[in-house]
Amino acid sequence: MDLPRARGAFGADLFTAMRAGDPTLLDPSAKPEHDEDAAIALWALYELHYRGFDDVDARLEWDADLLRARGALEADLETRLRSRYESPDLPDVASTDFATAFFAFVEEHDGASLAAHVQTRADQAQVLELLRLRSVYHLKETDPTAWVVPRLPARAQASLVELMYDEYGTGDPRRLHAQLFADGLAACGLSADYGAYVDEAPLEVLEQNNAMSLFGLHRRLRGAALGHLAAFEASSSLPSRRLVQGLQRLEMPAAMSRYYAEHVEADAVHEQLAVRTMCGSLVEEQPRLLDDVYFGAFSCLDLEDRLARRLLATWGVAA
Amino acid sequence: MLLRGTQVVExxxxxxxxxxxxxxxxxxxxxxxxxxxxxxTHKLLPDKLRP
Structure with a gap:
């Protein structure tokens, strides 16, 4: 994969410097022109830590000038995410059942649903657009949470790795969730190449991806990372079934239905693991992280709601 | 209820x-x-029917 298209002057200068292998070319006082300019720049800087770019020297992953630029973009993103979040009346960990409260929070913050639209009304072009946008994350499914593993106490660690073992195919690369999605994309006539559609991604998709990397790459934000994962899993099983029904209604390839069918059952398990064992034990042992667990959960649900409302508006559908 | 490892359910x-x-x-x-x-599916049920 090559660097994506810049969306403003800040990103254009950054990508020029990255391609040249010379981040000292960067003006340290440069600021993004707008949120999208910032979002694609941050996405590309994060990508250095995942698969990297064919047109960027791999050594730049730990370049101090790029890390400084990344830090400023991350601070802006975190401030924006926190400004959207309002702490719930946090249950007292000692006296309230965390799982019950957390599941209720996820239900209360259930936003606009792309799955419901796909199930009954979407046309094939809309579904293909959605799959292209989802590919930005699904082709690296769970990777952002893998950063968190060495930063957790034993019970949360064991539980996260148990969940990840399933996500990564239980030792069978053909069952890797990212591979199942790649198979589905190919069957639909789309590119299964990693990052192939990032240039199409609207701000909301870039923010979803950047938020996961932000939470995953900062030990300080491990609570938010696990809260995000738990909310993601807890809001996945039923929508996945709707997506299966929508794909079947449109007679789209079975390989793509298989990806979502796998998530109906897998995520019914994962949500229990993620909420009860993973987040439950984390907040029991490190109660200071409780608010961040909810912050991560809220960010997951809110970012999905923003994307859903954006796409439904583009398609002329009421949210 | 979660089951770990290979189990058979009747x-x-x-x-x-x-x-x-x-x-x-x-x-x-x-x-x-x-x-x-x-x-x-349990999430779609009214509270009194949830296990």
């Missing part, structure tokens, strides 16, 4: 189902479309 009709994933969730609301496994 349903009400005496049919045996072997687990296929490292951890499996058993349906407790009796309304899953993928019984004996949980598919999240």
């Amino acid at each position: 349903d009400a009709d005496g049919v045996q189902h072997t687990t296929t994933r490292p951890v499996s969730a058993l349906c407790r609301c009796h309304r899953s479309a993928t019984k004996p496994w949980c598919d999240g």
Whole structure:
């Protein structure tokens, strides 16, 4: 994969410097022109830590000038995410059942649903657009949470790795969730190449991806990372079934239905693991992280709601 | 209810189902479309019908 298209002057200068292998070319006082300019720049800087770019020297992953630029973009993103979040009346960990409260929070913050639209009304072009946008994350499914593993106490660690073992195919690369999605994309006539559609991604998709990397790459934000994962899993099983029904209604390839069918059952398990064992034990042992667990959960649900409302508006559908 | 490792579950009709994933969730609301496994259907039920 090559660097994506810049969306403003800040990103254009950054990508020029990255391609040249010379981040000292960067003006340290440069600021993004707008949120999208910032979002694609941050996405590309994060990508250095995942698969990297064919047109960027791999050594730049730990370049101090790029890390400084990344830090400023991350601070802006975190401030924006926190400004959207309002702490719930946090249950007292000692006296309230965390799982019950957390599941209720996820239900209360259930936003606009792309799955419901796909199930009954979407046309094939809309579904293909959605799959292209989802590919930005699904082709690296769970990777952002893998950063968190060495930063957790034993019970949360064991539980996260148990969940990840399933996500990564239980030792069978053909069952890797990212591979199942790649198979589905190919069957639909789309590119299964990693990052192939990032240039199409609207701000909301870039923010979803950047938020996961932000939470995953900062030990300080491990609570938010696990809260995000738990909310993601807890809001996945039923929508996945709707997506299966929508794909079947449109007679789209079975390989793509298989990806979502796998998530109906897998995520019914994962949500229990993620909420009860993973987040439950984390907040029991490190109660200071409780608010961040909810912050991560809220960010997951809110970012999905923003994307859903954006796409439904583009398609002329009421949210 | 979560099951770990390879387990065999016998349903009400005496049919045996072997687990296929490292951890499996058993349906407790009796309304899953993928019984004996949980598919999240319990969330659509009113509180009094939830297990």
